[in-house]
Amino acid sequence: MSKETSTKWKALVDLPSNVWRSIFRNPLPSSDRGRAATSFTNFFLHIQPVRVSRQALRPSYTMGLGLISFFLFAILTVTGVLLMFYYVPSTGQAYDRMLDLRSSVAFGIILRNMHRWAAHAMVATVFLHMCRVFLTGSYKPPREFNWVLGVALFLLTLLSSFTGYLLPWDQLAFWAITVGTSIAGYAPFIGKELKFILLGDANVGQEALLRFYVLHVVVLPAVLTIFVAVHFWRIRKDGGLAKPEPEPAKLTPAVEVTVTEAVPALVPVAAAAAAAPARKFTIQGLVRGPLIKVGKLEEDTVFSWPNLLIAELVVLLVTIAGVMAVSLFFNAPLEQPVNVMHPPNPAKAPWYFLGLQEQVSYSAFWGGIGIPGIELLLLLLVPYIDRGKQGVGRWFARERILANSVFLLFVFVNIVLIAIGTFFRGANWQFVSPF
Amino acid sequence: MAAAAKRNESGEQPIPRRQFLGWISGVGIVGSAIAGVFSSLVFLKPRATYGQPNRFSIGRPEEFPPGARMAIDAKRVCIVREGNKVAAISTTCTHLGCIVAPSETGFQCPCHGSQFDVDGNVTGGPAPKALSWYQVSLTPSGELEVDKDNEIQTGTYLSV
Numbered sequence: 184m185s186k187e188t189s190t191k192w193k194a195l196v197d198l199p200s201n202v203w204r205s206i207f208r209n210p211l212p213s214s215d216r217g218r219a220a221t222s223f224t225n226f227f228l229h230i231q232p233v234r235v236s237r238q239a240l241r242p243s244y245t246m247g248l249g250l251i252s253f254f255l256f257a258i259l260t261v262t263g264v265l266l267m268f269y270y271v272p273s274t275g276q277a278y279d280r281m282l283d284l285r286s287s288v289a290f291g292i293i294l295r296n297m298h299r300w301a302a303h304a305m306v307a308t309v310f311l312h313m314c315r316v317f318l319t320g321s322y323k324p325p326r327e328f329n330w331v332l333g334v335a336l337f338l339l340t341l342l343s344s345f346t347g348y349l350l351p352w353d354q355l356a357f358w359a360i361t362v363g364t365s366i367a368g369y370a371p372f373i374g375k376e377l378k379f380i381l382l383g384d385a386n387v388g389q390e391a392l393l394r395f396y397v398l399h400v401v402v403l404p405a406v407l408t409i410f411v412a413v414h415f416w417r418i419r420k421d422g423g424l425a426k427p428e429p430e431p432a433k434l435t436p437a438v439e440v441t442v443t444e445a446v447p448a449l450v451p452v453a454a455a456a457a458a459a460p461a462r463k464f465t466i467q468g469l470v471r472g473p474l475i476k477v478g479k480l481e482e483d484t485v486f487s488w489p490n491l492l493i494a495e496l497v498v499l500l501v502t503i504a505g506v507m508a509v510s511l512f513f514n515a516p517l518e519q520p521v522n523v524m525h526p527p528n529p530a531k532a533p534w535y536f537l538g539l540q541e542q543v544s545y546s547a548f549w550g551g552i553g554i555p556g557i558e559l560l561l562l563l564l565v566p567y568i569d570r571g572k573q574g575v576g577r578w579f580a581r582e583r584i585l586a587n588s589v590f591l592l593f594v595f596v597n598i599v600l601i602a603i604g605t606f607f608r609g610a611n612w613q614f615v616s617p618f
Numbered sequence: 619m620a621a622a623a624k625r626n627e628s629g630e631q632p633i634p635r636r637q638f639l640g641w642i643s644g645v646g647i648v649g650s651a652i653a654g655v656f657s658s659l660v661f662l663k664p665r666a667t668y669g670q671p672n673r674f675s676i677g678r679p680e681e682f683p684p685g686a687r688m689a690i691d692a693k694r695v696c697i698v699r700e701g702n703k704v705a706a707i708s709t710t711c712t713h714l715g716c717i718v719a720p721s722e723t724g725f726q727c728p729c730h731g732s733q734f735d736v737d738g739n740v741t742g743g744p745a746p747k748a749l750s751w752y753q754v755s756l757t758p759s760g761e762l763e764v765d766k767d768n769e770i771q772t773g774t775y776l777s778v
Binding site: 361365366368376379380383384385386388389390523524525528530544548610612613 | 664
């Protein structure tokens with residue numbers, strides 16, 4: 184009787200820790216085995232490698248740009264879902280809902296600001312991330328296809344931003360989309376049909392608003408998420424972040440295997456670790472491909488827990504803080520409601536499309552379809568054109584001076600075009616001086 | 619059938635059944651995927667639109683005095699009357715779809731600076747072709763009707 188009671192009492196006392204341990208299989212790790220176990224027994228942590236190279240953690244190497252882009256996407260998803268609770272994709276209501284966000288919705292202004300500024304920032308960071316990958320030669324084998332996925336992600340980012348641009352249904356939105364979809368109309372063969380399917384009508388109107396809304400809140404984010412997942416997965420499968428080839432090491436025995444004893448299958452990993460802390464495992468499995476790095480493994484890498492996690496947390500906090508700070512001081516623009524009869528003069532696209540618009544003012548086909556198409560094709564083919572193996576994993580490697588110069592020239596031309604479109608174009612797209 | 623049998627007799631290998639079925643399945647799966655994508659596109663292309671009709675009345679000829687050039691922005695046409703000849707010129711810029719505004723020299727686009735003469739021919743800027751002229755007709759009730767689905771030769775007027 185009393186023994187039974189005490190068992191029940193113990194179950195009650197242990198309830199919190201039992202629940203906790205059923206969720207988190209490992210206590211906070213204190214040994215290297217535990218650190219490894221923590222990484223691969225947690226769903227969210229197992230996306231990351233157990234060990235990560237020091238180079239990948241150096242802020243001056245990656246500048247955290249890929250991670251910042253991902254966190255901005257996360258911020259955009261959260262704020263976007265919240266905004267959806269108040270938004271109506273109807274030409275009669277959309278603009279009023281923007282005003283409501285300003286006046287009557289709690290935290291409406293800050294959420295809309297965060298969504299807008301994070302979107303602008305994401306376009307910038309994704310582009311800068313691409314520049315980083317190029318200038319460090321990180322697209323070279325075996326990472327060619329991940330570069331291609333990255334270019335696709337850049338396009339998806341632009342498309343998401345562009346479709347979101349229409350939703351406030353103000354003058355800026357309406358005319359930017361009118362101009363943008365007309366550019367699509369210049370595509371050879373399919374242009375007219377593409378434009379009609381995109382707009383659901385001959386002109387930008389209710390159908391276009393609904394279609395852009397669906398693309399913006401469902402289709403593009405879903406596709407983007409899948410691509411991001413594959414992009415991350417490929418980073419690991421391609422052997423982590425690109426790093427310089429190690430000095431040719433003295434020929435050492437390929438793999439030193441000191442597995443002495445198999446762990447009984449049913450014993451939790453952590454318990455086993457506690458039971459036999461001295462046991463040393465050096466391989467966890469054999470995988471074909473560029474994964475296994477032997478040789479200077481110990482000096483060049485550190486455990487992801489806590490080194491990588493802390494770095495990621497810092498980037499997350501800085502990203503959120505940055506977006507919040509900008510959103511507190513600057514309001515997202517909202518122009519007059521749509522007036523189909525009076526285009527603003529000049530009618531300008533969002534800044535990242537102003538280079539395109541500047542090109543378009545010379546020739547609609549070449550500026551809007553031809554040259555961007557060629558640039559995109561070159562971007563996609565870069566890792567298959569440039570097959571040199573030198574200068575991987577270093578900024579501005581001397582061996583890559585030609586490739587880097589060509590790339591920077593393209594970047595420079597596009598930035599100049601954007602600057603001209605932004606600051607030097609006035610009414611009727613005439614040249615004006617901002618000074 | 620006969621040919622197949624003959625080949626068998628001559629000792630040549632017929633296509634193995636497994637390979638044949640695999641091939642047929644592949645065609646079926648890829649074909650269904652293509653048909654699925656294609657029918658989705660058909661679904662996405664609206665058969666009827668909810669916007670403005672492309673054929674509309676603009677009022678009686680007397681409302682447009684000789685020499686008038688009246689832009690109806692809501693309909694995106696400019697009604698031109700010279701003497702007793704009437705025409706409807708599109709005010710949608712052929713460049714990127716902005717609304718052109720009548721000016722002293724013809725038409726001017728606010729978006730990318732395209733310029734057109736009074737007949738809609740390009741005189742400057744990036745516009746690739748002249749503004750369209752639409753068919754104008756007189757309805758039995760005596761009103762002018764513009765049909766934007768019907769583009770006509772530049773310089774074709776309706777006499778009223």
